[in-house]
Structures are given as structure tokens and as C-alpha cells.
Amino acid sequence: MKKLVILGGGYGGLALIQELFSGYLPPDVEVILVDRMPYQGLKTEYYALAAGTVSDVSVRVKFPQYEGLRILYGEVTEIDLENKRVLMLNDDPIEYDQLAIALGCTDRYHGVPGAEEYTCSLQSFAAARETYVRLNNLRPYSRVHIIGGGLSGIELAADLRESRPDLNIAILDRGQRVLSSFPNRLSAYIHRWFEDHNVEIHNGVSVSRVEQDAVFNLEEPIETDIAVWTAGIQPVKVVQELDLPKDRSGRILLNEWYQVPSHPEVYVIGDCASLPFVPSAQAAGAQAEQVGNVLKALWRNDTPKVHPLKLKGTLGSLGKHAGFGLMGSTSVIGRVPRILKSGVLWKSKRNY
Numbered sequence: 001m002k003k004l005v006i007l008g009g010g011y012g013g014l015a016l017i018q019e020l021f022s023g024y025l026p027p028d029v030e031v032i033l034v035d036r037m038p039y040q041g042l043k044t045e046y047y048a049l050a051a052g053t054v055s056d057v058s059v060r061v062k063f064p065q066y067e068g069l070r071i072l073y074g075e076v077t078e079i080d081l082e083n084k085r086v087l088m089l090n091d092d093p094i095e096y097d098q099l100a101i102a103l104g105c106t107d108r109y110h111g112v113p114g115a116e117e118y119t120c121s122l123q124s125f126a127a128a129r130e131t132y133v134r135l136n137n138l139r140p141y142s143r144v145h146i147i148g149g150g151l152s153g154i155e156l157a158a159d160l161r162e163s164r165p166d167l168n169i170a171i172l173d174r175g176q177r178v179l180s181s182f183p184n185r186l187s188a189y190i191h192r193w194f195e196d197h198n199v200e201i202h203n204g205v206s207v208s209r210v211e212q213d214a215v216f217n218l219e220e221p222i223e224t225d226i227a228v229w230t231a232g233i234q235p236v237k238v239v240q241e242l243d244l245p246k247d248r249s250g251r252i253l254l255n256e257w258y259q260v261p262s263h264p265e266v267y268v269i270g271d272c273a274s275l276p277f278v279p280s281a282q283a284a285g286a287q288a289e290q291v292g293n294v295l296k297a298l299w300r301n302d303t304p305k306v307h308p309l310k311l312k313g314t315l316g317s318l319g320k321h322a323g324f325g326l327m328g329s330t331s332v333i334g335r336v337p338r339i340l341k342s343g344v345l346w347k348s349k350r351n352y
């Protein structure tokens with residue numbers, strides 16, 4: 001039997017499995033999925049888990065079951081590309097003939113001292129749970145600072161406002177407006193929503209240091225009870241440690257079939273892959289589908305055909321009743337994008 005090992009059962013890993021098992025799978029190929037968790041965590045909802053507006057079980061999806069799919073639970077500690085094996089914490093190494101790395105991302109702290117030690121995170125299920133506990137155990141009127149006014153920082157601030165009307169919540173952002181890569185109209189709508197809901201936005205903040213009870217804007221301390229980091233991401237540590245060519249965001253450079261050029265038996269998917277998009281669940285899913293097609297073509301001894309990836313757009317929420325979105329160059333605000341976002345979530349829960 002040939003072994004295809006898929007590391008990570010998130011958006012990318014599971015879309016690959018879905019693609020592989022929806023068509024012909026050669027009988028001599030065994031697919032092994034490895035994840036630390038016994039279910040998929042819907043990472044796009046971790047802001048709501050952390051805020052306390054959804055429950056833990058509502059953001060889990062059962063792994064699929066197929067004949068020919070083996071699932072192993074455990075912590076990947078190292079990928080040994082030369083000997084084609086994956087090293088596990090307290091478990092035997094797993095050997096592979098082909099490998100798909102879909103382990104997602106973690107926080108990037110840009111060298112800011114104290115950020116890793118003193119800020120909460122949304123980047124793993126375990127971290128989002130810890131953030132939930134810390135945020136929701138805060139005394140009334142405590143001060144929360146969310147560092148980074150991108151999509152996840154905004155969604156967290158809005159849901160936290162709904163969950164805890166008493167807290168003093170502020171977003172600290174480096175740019176002149178939140179979601180600075182989006183059209184002005186969207187940022188203006190989000191600024192208004194936060195103004196109406198009593199969430200402060202501080203623009204032009206350059207976080208230089210974090211301590212237990214303060215975030216520093218250059219030399220000026222801003223007193224805080226809890227700070228949450230949403231100001232940058234990079235591939236997980238196991239991928240950071242791979243000695244392979246990477247882009248400026250630390251994502252692995254790939255050939256046109258999404259293989260590592262020096263190790264064509266290794267594919268990289270989602271947040272770990274250097275794609276022409278910012279990392280997203282949508283990009284991970286679309287790319288994984290193509291990796292599935294490449295693998296199937298190669299197993300048939302065909303030449304794979306890969307089309308440029310196309311994404312549908314971005315949707316974000318402002319609590320349960322409002323949202324925003326960007327489809328091509330069209331921006332949408334208000335209730336409709338919120339309903340669309342709930343629809344996307346509903347669909348991803350029923351995908352497998």
C-alpha cells in the first residue's frame with residue numbers, strides 16, 4: 001500500500017479528503033489524516049467562541065468516515081523530509097509516500113516584547129477557549145484591548161460587546177482606519193457601528209511592548225486588564241522549522257501543482273502555502289480541491305491541469321445582526337452580508 005498522509009484536518013485538509021473520496025481512489029492508496037483534535041474546529045468562528053456568543057460544541061464538525069481513510073490523533077512535532085516521516089509527540093513516527101501539509105497558522109508577534117507572554121490568542125481551538133475563560137471571568141467594567149483591526153479583531157470586538165455590555169473595549173490599530181485594505185465605505189460603516197456600540201478605535205497605534213497590565217504605544221503605556229493579539233499570523237511552528245524556500249509571510253513556495261519543488265511528493269495547502277491571496281478558509285478549500293485533482297491525475301498517470309484559483313469574496317460579522325462584505329469591487333453592508341455569512345457557516349458544517 002502507498003501512504004498519503006494529510007497533516008491537519010481543518011479547512012484545507014478536509015476539503016482535500018472530500019475531493020479524494022468523491023472520485024476514484026486507487027485501491028493501493030491508504031489515506032491517513034493526522035490532527036491533534038478529534039473533530040474539525042471551525043476556525044472562522046473562534047472569535048465568537050472567545051467572546052462567549054457561541055458554545056464550544058457549535059463550532060466543531062465531526063471528521064468524515066470513509067473506507068480507506070484512517071484517522072490518527074496526535075501532536076505533530078517535526079516533518080523529516082529526507083526520510084519521508086512525520087515525528088509525533090509520544091507516538092511512533094508516521095512514514096509516508098506522499099504528504100499534504102495543512103497545519104494552518106499561528107500568531108506572528110513581529111518581535112514585540114511581551115506580546116507572546118501577555119496577550120490572548122484566537123489561533124487554535126485551545127487558545128480561543130483560554131481567551132474565552134479569561135475574557136468572561138473579567139470583573140465588570142474591565143478594560144480589554146484588541147491589538148489589530150483586521151477581520152478577526154473586528155469580529156471579536158463586536159461579539160464581545162454583545163456578550164459583555166459592561167466591558168470597556170478598544171481596538172488598537174496601526175493604520176488610519178480599520179480594515180485598511182478594504183474600501184473606505186466598509187471601514188466607515190464599521191467605525192460608525194463601533195461608535196454606536198461604544199467600542200473605541202485608536203488608530204495610528206504602534207505597539208512596541210506588552211506587559212501584564214499595559215500595552216505600550218511606543219513609550220506611552222495604555223493600562224489594560226486583558227489584551228488580545230489579532231495583529232498578524234504565520235504558518236505553525238512545525239512549518240516555520242522546515243528548511244525550505246518561503247515567502248515574506250513564511251509560507252512555503254510551491255510549483256504549479258502545489259508541490260514543494262525539491263520534494264514533489266510533498267504538497268502544502270492553506271495557510272502554510274504561498275498563494276496569491278491572504279490566508280483564508282475559502283482559499284484553503286479551493287486550493288485543496290485542486291491538490292486533490294492533481295493527485296488523482298498523477299495516480300492515473302495523466303498530466304494534471306490546474307486552473308487559477310478564484311475566490312468569491314470576503315464576509316465579516318458585527319455581532320449577530322450586522323455585517324459587511326466585499327464581492328469583487330462591490331461592498332455590501334448591513335443585515336444581508338450577516339445572513340450570507342451565517343449561510344456559509346451552515347454550509348461548512350454540513351459539508352462532510
Ligand SMILES: Cc1cc2nc3c(=O)[nH]c(=O)nc-3n(C[C@H](O)[C@H](O)[C@H](O)COP(=O)(O)OP(=O)(O)OC[C@H]3O[C@@H](n4cnc5c(N)ncnc54)[C@H](O)[C@@H]3O)c2cc1C
Nearest residue numbers: 008010011012036043044076103104152270271280281282
Ligand atoms: C477569528 C478568525 C476569523 C476568520 N474568519 C475568516 C472568514 O470569515 N473567512 C475565511 O475565509 N477565513 C477566515 N479566517 C481564516 C481561516 O480560518 C484560515 O485561513 C483557515 O482555517 C485555514 O485553513 P487551513 O486548513 O490552512 O488551517 P486550519 O483550518 O487552521 O486547520 C489546521 C489543522 O491543523 C491542526 N494542527 C495544527 N498544528 C498541529 C500539530 N502540530 N499537530 C496536529 N495537528 C495540528 C489543527 O488542529 C487544525 O485542525 C479566520 C481566522 C480567524 C482566526
